[in-house]
Amino acid sequence: MYKAFFGLAENPFSLSPNPKYCYMSERHTEALAHLSYGLQEGGGFVLLTGEVGTGKTTVSRCLRRQLDDETQLAVLHNPTLGPLELLQCLCDELQLAYEPAAGLKGLFDLIKMRLQENLAAGRRTVLLIDEAQHLTPEVLEQLRLLTNLETDEAKLLQVVLIGQPELQQLLQQPLLRQLAQRITARYHLLPLSRADVDAYVRFRLQVAGCLQPLFTPSAITVLHRVSGGIPRLINLICERALLGAYGAGQPRISPKLVRQAAEEALGYGQRSSSAPGLLFALCGAAFLAAGWFGWQQWGWLPTAPVEEVTVTVKQPVDADLVSRFQEARQLASEESGALQQLYRVWGYEVTLDEADCSQAYRADLRCELGAGSLDDLLALDHPAVIRLVDEDGLASYATLLQVEDQQADLLLGDESWRVDLSWLKQMWGDDYTLLWAVPAGSGGVISVKSRGPSVQWLETALSQALGEPARTLRRFDSTLADRLRRFQQQEGLAVDGVAGPQTLIRLNARSRTGMPRLVLRQDSPAEQGES
Structure with a gap:
């Protein structure tokens, strides 16, 4: 209906999985590289997690296209199976005939022979399981037994598990610790950044035949906020925004149209109370009189449209907003809460009682306790728990998520705030705690005595x-x-x-693959006024 109005050949924001609309952001590319590396290493399990709609299926499709002809791929889309049904489905995928009455041992032996045949023929065998958070511990244990089949160099069967964040919690059960130790590569897919949302929308419009940017820079900013960077939600909102613009006869999409589209398509009427998916929307900006710093709080848009608060250093402050920020700092007095959020950034769910450095080993990570300046932490390029101390000596703990354009995103409890780096340096408490990924087989140190x-x-x-x-x-x-x-x-x-740790952390940051990072590149081009 609106295609001719905007000069589009087809609907650019359809939810149908059309390969030509596949946009690989930097995070999706990192996820793909990490999974590919895990398969190349010959390990038993590779893991990809992410919130609903972040693009896990997109990454899995790209991974499947990368596999060469020497790989026999088995794909399971319905993981709600028992151990026997799992082996039956795997036999079907591997084109193995079996008797209907065959038991676990008979099916296991059939699969084993096929894996050995593939190895002898120079082929590898990969099993990809989507929606893997629905797997039962019994089925996961059966998968582990299959990956016990190996040579001196590699496993005969490699398993790619793709699922929602609950999969991480499932794998942390004590009875699955042997399987968790066999995961050679894991990646948690975060939502798109603001720059990626801009590129994503432009890409889909161009594929559909429109070379002009239909969304104003401010509209893209609002789109990022209300969608939380989730591609599936971006498509829903953009589709409704195009319809709204067409109905109003507007050739470009304004922030107001995006807000209205979000309310109609998604029904936002409450604030988010959870942080794992980092689905926060910007709702204000101000400068605190005591320190003259800028910050912004993130939360769901309320039902009634809210205009952005444009504030300069000389303007008065929204007292309610300042009060909420001070309250958030007072409530963030325990380091364990910030550590719990840091584990979530890495894709792991731990209880508040478990949120300490001892849990890092269970997640194949290490915990680094450091002391130094903010610049020292920026050089390490890893999200971290930091201590803030105000002029009255009040200490609070925040999770420093990202730094961009002289501003930083902090989590204080379940609320996210944006602060100026100048203010952060004034409040800096000298010490920090970060998590980092340990290279396989290193034990946290690589020296002249190391091998393999x-x-x-x-x-x-x-x-x-x-x-x-x-x-x-x-x-x-x-x-x-x-x-x-x-x-x-x-x-x-x-x-x-x-x-050692300091060297390995810096090398991890330089590699830019498969891990959260602290410092983001600046948005390009910079946001300007609308024409």
Whole structure:
């Protein structure tokens, strides 16, 4: 109905999974790279989690297209199965004939023979399970037994588990600890950033035949807020916004149209009370008189449209907003709450009582307790729990999520706020706690005594960081030692030739693959006034 009005050849925001509308953001690309790396390493399990609508299916489709002809792929879309049904479905996917009365052992032996046949023929076998949060512990244990089949070099069967964040909680059950230890790569897919939302909308409009930006810069900002960066919600809101603009005879989409579309399509009428999905919408900006800093609170849009508050340093402050911010700081007096949110950033759900550094090992992570300036933390490029101390000595703990354009996003309890870096430096409490991913087989340290995968990881990471070609390596040689020392000197670290936590954290940050990062690139182009 609106296609001719906007010069579109087709509907750009259809929910149908059309491959030509597949937009791979930086986060989706990272997720794909991480899964591909996990399969290349020959491990038993690879894990992808994310909130509903973040694009897990998009990543899985791209992963399937990347698999070569030497891979036999089995795909399960309905994981609500028992152990026997699982083996039956796997036999069907592997094109194995079996007797209807065949039991677990008979089916297991059939699958084992096929896996061995594939290995002898130079093929690998991959099982991909979507909506894996519905798997029962019994079925997951059966999968683990299948991955016990291996050679000295690799597993005969590799399993890709794709699911919602509840899958992480499922895998933390004590009876599944053996399976959790076999996950060689994992990635938690976060929603799109504001810059990615802009690129996503432009991309889909261009594919549909419209080369002009229909959404104003401010409309894109509001779209990011009300959708939380979830592609599926973006499509719903954009579809309704185009209809609204067509009905009003407006050639461009304004912020007001986006707000109205969000209310009609999604029925926002309450604020979000949970933070794992980071679905927050910007609702205000002000400067606190005591410190003259700018901050913004994030929450769901209320039913009635709310105009943005445009404030300068000289303007008075919204007293209610200031009071809510001060209250949020007072309630954030316990470090465990901020650590719980930090685990969620990495895709892990822990209870408040469990939110301490001891849980990092269960998640194949490490906990780094540091002391230094904000600039020191920015150099590490990892989200972290930080301590804030005001002029009255009141301490509070926040989760520092991202830094961009001289502003930082903080979580105080379940509320997200944007603050100026100048204010953050004034409130800085010197110490921080961050989580970081440990290279496989390293134990947190890679030195001249190390062998195998950890040495290759270090060789690859140093080569990327220094812009030099990587080699295939299994032993820590003099060339690797030289590269390590040069990198340590470049980063201002102790030049000891040992890749300890500080070195590994920086190498993780430089690799830009498969992990949350703290410092975002600036939006480009910068948001300007509307024409």
